[in-house]
Structures are given as structure tokens and as C-alpha cells.
Amino acid sequence: MTASTETTAAMAAVDDAAVGDPRPGRRWDVLVGVLAAVTVVGLATLAQWRGTLFFYVGDMYEQFAPLWHVFGSQLRSGQWVAMDPAAWMGGNYAAEALNGIWNPVNLANFVLVSYFDNLSLAAFVVATEMLAILAIGVYLLARTYGAHRGPSFLIAVAIPVSGLTLWYEAAGWPAGLAAFTWFVHFWWSARRFALGRLPMIVPFAFGFLAMTAGNPYAPLGLVVVLAALGIELILRRDVGRLLLLTLMGACVGAVALMVFLPLLGASEVTTRQSLAAIANDTFLVPDLGDLAAGSSPTYLPSIANWKGPLDSVPSTYLAWFVLPLLPWLRWSDRRAISGGVGLAVVGAFYLIATLAPSNLWLFRWPFRLVEYLYLVSALGFAVLLSRGLAPVTRRRVGATVGIVAFGAYSAWAVRPDLGLEHLVGLTVVGAGVAAAVVAGRRAGIVALVAVAVVVTGVVSMVQFSAFPSVAQPITSDDEFRPAPLPDGGSPVFSVADMRRGAIEYRGVVLQLADRLSVTTEDTREGRLLFGNLARVADLGAVTSYTGMGFDAFADELCMDYRGAVCGDAVERIFAPASADIDAPLVDVMGVSTLVIQRTLAPRVSDGPPPIGWRVAAADVARVVWVRDSPIAASAGPVTWSSAGIDAETRADSPMTETVDVNADRAGTVVFSRLAWPGYTATVDGRPVEVAEGPAGLLEVEVPAGDGLLRVEYTPPGLAFGRAAALAATVIVVLASVATSLMGRRRRSVANAGLAGPH
Known part of the structure; x- marks a missing residue:
């Protein structure tokens, strides 16, 4: 046996001991892992109980939850598209990678959410599922690195309810939560694979789930982990396993082509290209002081965010016990940590990345990487805690008291107005640390873990009761006052309520409204909705949520990423669409319903509608105009053509349009859909030019004569990306089968040798 083989075998033995081999130990690991998941479900339920909209804030209620409902309803009816022109700026689902439309777990959750009327409850269910x-x-990851079951269980409970993961990702950024979740499973399975204890198909499957979550921080994490594991294998001189790990990583990377090539292909017409820069505006940039207070449950970091210079939730909280217990760990124990080099590589990268500037190409807001750094820190903590607590000394007691006091002081220094909350946090942490140390010294680590988990529940209850804070900073001065309603009013969560306000809508629906004067009643009654909430109310709504935008369309209607517009939008839509098109933009877009906010355009909303329109509904918030003769049932078909051209839609679908054209002379046909890159057109099979028309609408040049015009959309790079993902899957399956057969053959030869004569 070679030295490298001996080293690999030794490391595998350590790994087997960590994850519970032989098989009876594995059953215990399954039981404890499930118990950790159940405990986290209980803590998440506690958060939901303390505030029924806890998991329904930010992008969750305007982007994800309502779109999940739309997607699920489409899937149940047998429909599924990569691009929907009816959603306009937000309808390029293939390019909006963050929607995760290629992720099989997401698809199942879409269907699940479609059965809910209460979207806040649906969001809670999906978020809790991912936390579990x-x-x-x-x-499993902690066990793989040599931590015992108790400490592994402790951090498995703590990480899902840490600050960023719970208060931001689970509450409002579910794509980030999914990316982090599948990243963790990939790391665990990839390390097991590197040790020869799992087939290649397992880490590839988790890598596929991580990639198709659509969040760019997942691919970044996979690369970092693969590099760390590769370094481990190089140090072991295990070239064969390194080659297999490289092959597996390349196959996972191939999946990224399917997810991100459509995004890159669409970037030329979106606002994304302006974000690709290296800069620092200090927005969502944490510092070392925020990380050093990670065990103070009431510390609110001084991180610039949407609400001002201070955060209103404990977003950089790690776990109340990690920093206070550091003096009690056996640092002098020189036994090697299984995979310690790999842990150090991953930890060093994420420490540097967390302290990076706010913008590094398409990676924005290093605050999002805090949970990755905390995961590595928690893994190291669990491994060291597995060795038991060090003896009681005055120095250790003093260090722990100092750490706890420093955390409490840091919390008070940032928000001195929350003195009672800080006092409660200090008391709970102080008492919890004392009880944990006493339990650990007298009854062992299992007792310490039991105490720590109970106190984690108490700390969570304190946090859920105190935050979001009843006071928010006012950016104009240093005073505090009761927080106003969220921008755009209190989130509406009932699908039935949203649809109640859209009863009179017909065809393509354009809402002209801003968010400044929207009230809770407006949203709850479905009168004025933004983002993808409008899509739930009526699938014809132009209003949608987009992470990309469409430059020309957004500029023409002065529309933001959630569908809010400026006061000039009313005048603009009734002006000629362009110098060559004298029809008003509202006609060329194919709009049949106009929803005009009274406060945005009081003079227009109080006056009579234009000729050909009628007032269908009116209330204190809006007036609804509907055409006497709607143009089309939905966005997509032809809405304008040059003089001398008759164009009649024969068939239409989200991805294609088929039009009978009778042209006395060559000219232009305009469709009520945006000209995303990827459109092609033919007349009787002959290619014709496709261009971006007024407000970014799709414009096609047709020749003179009669013919059949066919317009088709294919997401740029998607076909190649799908082929690459399929090829990667085939390679991984074949490699898994081959390595399995080779392993069986080696074991058979070894067993035959043992059974032979001696």
C-alpha cells in the first residue's frame, strides 16, 4: 500500500467515525439529524406565531410568493413557459435566473403554494421546509469534519436561526436561502465523495440543486469548496480522487450554463449591465465590529440598508453561545482536525469576501456572505467542542464575562434607546453561558448541548418579541419615532382579496401608480398592487417584479422594478409611440384596462375617459378605465402595422406568434411584447429582420406581398445549456457506475486474498 493510499484510508477512517459508521451509528445520525430539523421547525413556527408576516417581507411578498402561486397554477393546468410576454419586464423567466425555474424542488413547491389563498402562510411553509x-x-457536514453528534446537533439548530439566514434569507430572500441550503449539502456530499464514501451522483445532484436555485452566490460557494477539497487531496497526494473530483466539479459547472446563459444573453437590453462594476457605496457592507458582536442577540448592526444607516433586525447574529464559550474550548489539543486545511481555506475566503466592497462585478452586498462565514466558524466550534470543556479557571471565567459584557455594550452603543431589550438579552446570555458551562463540566457535552438548545429557544423568543423594533431611524436627523407602514402599505396576503379589486379588468392591464400614498386598505382590497402581486390578481397586468428590467420600456414609462411609475407616465402613454408611429403608446401596447391612481394624476382621474373608453370602477384610491372594445385577451399579438399592411393573428402563444400578412408595400409590424434578445421571424420560411421598436416593443420588417409571418422566441444559450446539463448528467451517471463496479472488484479481490491459503 502506497503512502498516499494509506493517508486516504486513514482520513476515510476518521470520516467514518465522524459520520457514524458502522451502520448502527448511521441510524443514530439519521435520528439526530431529523431531530435537529424538527427543532428548527419549532423555532420557525415560534417566529410565525409571534408575527404572522415574519416570513412575508421584502422580495418574498412582492416577488417570490405571488410568482410561485402563478407558476404553480400554470403547472397544474399543464402549462409551463420560459418566457411570458404578458408579464412584460418580469416575464423573461429563463433570464430571471433567481426564479429557479429549473430546480425540481422549486417546481414541487410552486404547485404546493398554488393551493394556498394565504400567501404569507405559504411563504412560511416553504421557508420552514428549507430551514429544516x-x-x-x-x-451532516459537521459530522463529516469530525464533530460529535451533540455539538453537530447544536450548530445544526443554531445556523438556520442565525441572523442573516433567518431574518433576511428565510423572511425575504428565499432564493438565497435555497442556494445556501443546497451549498451545505453539496459541501457535505462532495467531501464524502472526495474520501471515497459516496458515489459521484450524490454531490452532482446537490450541485444541480444549488446551481438551479439561480442565486450567483451558490456557484461561487461550490467553486470555493471544490478548491478547498482539491487542496486537501493534493496534500494527500491522491491524484486519482482529485481527477474524479475535478470531473464532478466540471459537470456541476456545466449546469450553470443552462441557468445563467439566458441571463447573459438578455443583459444587453437590461439594467444589469450597469451594475457590473467594482465600487463601494457602503450599502450592506458589514465590518469586523458587526462580526465581533455575533453572540449578542440584541445587537443591531450599523449597516446601511433600505431603512437607513442602522439595521432594524439582528442580521449579523451568529449564536449566543459561540463567542462566550471560546475560552472553554481545548485549544491546546494538537490532534489534527479532519479536513482542517479545507476548513481554513473556505473560512479565509469568506472572511475576505465578507469584508469586500459593496460591488464586485455582479456580486453585490457582501453582507450576503456572512452566513457562509458563520457556517465555517460554527463547524470549527463544533469540532473543538467535541473534545470537551477545559478546566474551570479564573482566567476563563473572566474572559467569558468580558465577551458577554462586550457584546451587550456593543448592542447598547448602537441602539441605546433599546435599553430594556439589551438588558434582557444580557441576562439570558449570561445565565445561559453559566448553565451551559456547569452542565458541561458536571454531566458532559450532551448536557451542555441540551442546555444550549433550550436557551436558544429562549433567545429566539426574545428576538421575535423585540424585533423588528418599534422604532426606526429617521435619516434626516438622529431622532426615533414609531415606524410607518412598509413602503407600499401593509403586505396583502390573500389571493381572494387581491382578485377582488381586479373584477372589472379586461385584457392587458396597465396600472399607473406610485408607492408613496398607497395605504394598507388599498393593498388589502386589491385596488393598487405592485410587483408580482398584480400578476396574482390578474394575469394581464403589465405590473410585475423584475431583477433585470428592460431599459427602453422602463425609461419610456418611467417604471421601476416593481411596476411603480412617475407622474409623467399618464401623459406619455397617450402620446404618439414614436416619430414613425402616430398611434398612442397605450394602443401599441395593446392595453385594454387602465388603472390610474388618483394621487398620481388627480386631474386626469377626475375627468372623463378618452373616446373609446369607459369608467368601469372608481374609488378613493383609483379610477379604472376599460376600452369599449378590448384589443386582445392578453399581451403578445400584433397591435400596429404600417400603412398598406393588413396583419391578422392566426395563432399565438407565449413563445410564438403566427400572423397572416397582406402587404401592399414593405413595412413594419409591431407586437405587444418586448423585444428580448432571442426573437427570430420568418415570412413563408424566409428570415426577416427583428428590431426593438418604440418603448422596447418587438418590431418586425415584412416584405411586400401576402405571406405567413412566424415570430418565435428562444432564450439565448438555453438550448446549449440544456445540452450541456444533459451531457454532464450522463457523464456523472456513467462515472458513478464505473467507480462502483471498480470498487466492488477491488473488494472482491481483497476478500479472495483473505480467504486464500496462508
């Missing part, structure tokens, strides 16, 4: 899966992943 995350807990299992953290537990």
Missing part, C-alpha cells in the same frame, strides 16, 4: 433541510445539511 438546511439543519440536516449542517449536521
